[in-house]
Amino acid sequence: MRKLLCLSIFLMMFSVNILAAEKRIMSIDEVMHLAEINSPQLSADRFRELAAKKSVDIARANYFPTLSFEALDSSGFPGSSAATGVTGLMDSPYRKGLTGGLVAEQIVYDFGRTYYDVEASKHESEYTQQNTRVSIYQIKQLALQTFYECTFFQAQQKKWEILAKESCIITKEAQHFVNTGQRSIVDRYLSKAQTEEAETAQAFYATRVKESIHRLAVIMGTGDENFTCPFLPHQLTSSLNPNIGFESSPLLTRAIVGTKVAQSRLKQEKAKFFPKIVAVASAGEMSSSRLEPKKEYAAGIGLIFPIVDFHITGEIQRAKAVASAKAKDVEAEKQYLGEMNAKYDEIIKSSQVKLKHLSYEYELAIKGFKAAKQRYFSLEGDLIDLREAWRNRARVETEVDQTRTQLLQASGSKALLNGGGE
Numbered sequence: 560m561r562k563l564l565c566l567s568i569f570l571m572m573f574s575v576n577i578l579a580a581e582k583r584i585m586s587i588d589e590v591m592h593l594a595e596i597n598s599p600q601l602s603a604d605r606f607r608e609l610a611a612k613k614s615v616d617i618a619r620a621n622y623f624p625t626l627s628f629e630a631l632d633s634s635g636f637p638g639s640s641a642a643t644g645v646t647g648l649m650d651s652p653y654r655k656g657l658t659g660g661l662v663a664e665q666i667v668y669d670f671g672r673t674y675y676d677v678e679a680s681k682h683e684s685e686y687t688q689q690n691t692r693v694s695i696y697q698i699k700q701l702a703l704q705t706f707y708e709c710t711f712f713q714a715q716q717k718k719w720e721i722l723a724k725e726s727c728i729i730t731k732e733a734q735h736f737v738n739t740g741q742r743s744i745v746d747r748y749l750s751k752a753q754t755e756e757a758e759t760a761q762a763f764y765a766t767r768v769k770e771s772i773h774r775l776a777v778i779m780g781t782g783d784e785n786f787t788c789p790f791l792p793h794q795l796t797s798s799l800n801p802n803i804g805f806e807s808s809p810l811l812t813r814a815i816v817g818t819k820v821a822q823s824r825l826k827q828e829k830a831k832f833f834p835k836i837v838a839v840a841s842a843g844e845m846s847s848s849r850l851e852p853k854k855e856y857a858a859g860i861g862l863i864f865p866i867v868d869f870h871i872t873g874e875i876q877r878a879k880a881v882a883s884a885k886a887k888d889v890e891a892e893k894q895y896l897g898e899m900n901a902k903y904d905e906i907i908k909s910s911q912v913k914l915k916h917l918s919y920e921y922e923l924a925i926k927g928f929k930a931a932k933q934r935y936f937s938l939e940g941d942l943i944d945l946r947e948a949w950r951n952r953a954r955v956e957t958e959v960d961q962t963r964t965q966l967l968q969a970s971g972s973k974a975l976l977n978g979g980g981e
Contacts, residue, residue, distance in 0.1 A: 582785055582786050582787040583785070583786045583787070584786070584787055584788070584789050585706075585775070585786045585787070585788055585789075586789070586796070587702075587703065587706050587707075587796050587971070588796055588798055590702050590703075590706045590775060590778075590779060591698075591699045591702045591703065591706075591980065593779035593780070593781060594698050594699060594701070594702040594778050594779050594780070595695055595698055595699065597779055597780030597781065598694075598698050598780060599780075600694050600698065601691065601694055601695065601698065604687070604690060604691040604694050605691065607687045607690070607691075608684070608687045608688055608691060610687075611680075611683050611684040611686070611687040612684050614680045614683060614684065615677060615680040615681055615684055617680070618673065618676040618677040618679075618680040619673075619677055621666055621669070621672070621673040621676070622666075622673060623665075624663050624664060624665035625663065625664045625665075626661060626662070626663045627661070627662050628659070628660070628661055628662075629645045629646065629647065629649045629659065629660065629661075629662050629841075629843075630645075630649065630657070630658065630659035630660075631643060631645045631649045631650060631657075631658055631659070632656065632657040632658070637652045637653070637654075637655070637849065638650075638651075638652025646662050646664075646839065646841070647660070647662040647839060647840070647841025647843075647857055648660055648662075648841040648842065648843050648845070648854075648855075648856065648857040649662070649841065649843055649845075651848075651857065653848050653849055653850050653851045654845040654846075654847075654848055654849075655845070655846055655847045655848060655849050656845065656846025656847055657845070657846050658843060658844065658845035658846065659843050659844065660841055660842050660843015660844060660855075661841060661842055661843065662839070662840075662841040663839070663840045663841070664837065664838070664839050665837070665838045665839075666835065666836070666837055666838075667836040667837065667838050667860065668835070668836045669830070669833075669835045669836075670830055670833035670834060670835070671826065671827070671830035671833065672827060672830045672831065672833075672835070675823050675824075675826040675827035675830055676827050678823045678826075679820055679823035679824050679827060682816055682819040682820040682823055683820050685816050685819075686813065686816045686817055686820055689809055689812050689813035689816050690813055692809035692812070692813070692978075692981070693809045693810060693813055695809070695981070696809050696810075696975050696976065698778075699975050699980060700972060700975050700976075701778060702775070702778050702779070703968065703971045703972065703975065704968055704972070705771060705774050705775055705778060706775065706788060707791075707964050707967050707968050707971070708771055708964070709768060709771035709772060709775060709788035710788050710789055710790060710791040710792065710964070710967075711791055711960055711961070711964040712764045712767040712768045712771055713764075713768050713787070713788055713789065713790050713791065714790045714791035714960050715760070715764040715767075715957065715960060716761060716764035716765050716767075716768055717790060718953075718956050718957075718960070719757055719760040719761040719764060719953075720761055722757045722760075722949070722952070722953055723754065723757035723758055723761055725928075725932075725949065726750070726753045726754040726756075726757045726949065727754055729750050729753065729754075729932070729935070729942075729945060729949070730750040730751055730753070730754050732935075732936055733746040733747055733749075733750040733942060734747055734750070736938075741938060742942070745942075746942045749942055749943075749946060750942065753946055753949065760953075768787070768788075771788070772784055772786065772787060772788065775788070791960055791963055791964060791967075792967070793963070795967055795970045795971055795974075796971075798979075798980050799970070799971050799974035799975065799979050799980045800974050800979050801903070801907065801969075801970040801971070801973045801974045801977075801979070803974065803977050803978065803979055804977060805893075805896040805897070805900055805976065805977045805978075806977075807977060807978035808892075808896055808976060808977050808978050809978060810892050810895070810896065810976070811889070811892045811893065811896060812978075814885070814888045814889045814891075814892040815889055817885045817888060817889075818882065818885040818886055818888070818889055820885070821878070821881045821882035821884075821885040822882050822885075824878050824881070824882075825875070825878040825879060825881075825882050827878075828871065828874045828875045828878045829875055831865065831868075831871045831874070831875075832865055832868075832871060834862055834863060834864040834865075835862075835863045835864075836860065836861070836862055836863075837860070837861050837863065838858075838859070838860045838861075839858070839859050839860075839861070840856070840857070840858040840859075841856065841857050841858075842855055842856040842857075843855065896976065896977075899973075899976055900973060900976070900977070903969045903970070903972060903973035903976075904973075906965055906966070906969035907966060907969050907970055907973070910962050910963075910965050910966035910969070911966065913958075913962050914959065914962055914963065914966070917955060917958055917959050917962065918959075920955050921955050921956065921959060924948070924951050924952040924954075924955040924956075925952065927948045927951060927952075928945075928948040928949060928951070928952045930948070931944045931945040931947075931948035931949075932945055932948070
């Protein structure tokens with residue numbers, strides 16, 4: 560039975576290794592790149608960018624004249640058809656019967672209304688671009704966290720395979736000692752339980768690897784799971800630099816651009832209290848005229864000077880409040896980024912210190928395990944000591960992998976948060 564048990568473990572390890580060898584190993588850069596280019600969220604953000612750019616053209620349209628064809632037929636009291644919206648020659652109170660023609664309107668000068676509308680639209684277009692950067696950060700952040708989780712599971716699966724081999728050797732030797740009467744039958748059950756513990760952990764992490772690969776496939780939008788993640792790396796990818804400041808963070812840049820939008824909109828609202836000069840020209844034909852000789856054209860230039868308009872006053876007050884809120888958003892983002900950078904620095908520095916101590920602890924664990932194994936095989940020590948040394952080795956190796964995973968995730972997350980990896 561013990562031979563079958565060891566053989567099944569070795570075959571399982573062999574089959575897992577062969578399967579892994581057939582799959583392509585993905586890097587963190589590939590994962591983040593595929594997650595970015597295949598994201599439906601980013602596709603939607605790109606369309607929002609296009610829409611925002613069109614808004615700039617719409618705002619600029621006020622610099623150009625408008626031309627329309629208009630026609631009108633009325634009866635009854637003359638000049639009482641203004642509600643139709645027809646303007647120029649066609650709406651003159653002196654015309655009679657059916658009339659039609661062209662009407663051109665041009666804003667000659669509006670004292671900044673159009674200028675600040677165009678400026679605000681440009682900033683809004685930039686805001687959508689920064690919003691896309693934020694989406695890219697969020698997508699890459701999710702990909703990074705999941706990728707390093709997968710590498711951790713991969714490393715744990717491999718290490719429990721090694722521990723399972725060691726346990727299988729111990730089980731075989733314990734069974735031999737029990738058969739010769741040199742050890743208690745309890746050693747047989749304890750050693751088998753130890754092997755089962757290793758197999759359980761190995762199967763657990765093998766499942767976690769499989770499911771994390773499935774999650775990565777969903778995040779990357781590929782639908783192809785014929786890949787695997789590498790074993791837990793020791794260093795962060797060169798494309799991510801955790802030492803940069805948060806001045807280039809997409810979150811901060813978006814907030815700053817948001818203040819520019821609000822300030823331009825406030826200036827646009829204030830400009831509504833300045834005069835506006837408008838020119839109108841029309842040309843057409845009418846059935847007949849009354850009181851005045853019939854002419855085929857009309858032109859005029861007008862000045863509109865708002866004196867009291869509570870609607871404009873309300874819009875200005877609202878725009879001021881929005882501008883103040885956007886300014887506070889910048890301060891809030893700076894505070895948030897400072898807090899998050901401090902949090903990541905805490906994890907990074909504490910993890911680095913812990914890894915230094917764990918390296919020595921790992922050496923002790925390996926030496927202790929080898930000594931306990933040698934003593935047990937020489938009938939000088941107990942299985943309890945060997946099991947404790949085996950579990951201590953497993954604990955230290957797991958802590959090393961967990962700490963390294965936290966260090967990589969924190970370092971990568973900090974780099975992405977501050978605008979790295981773009």
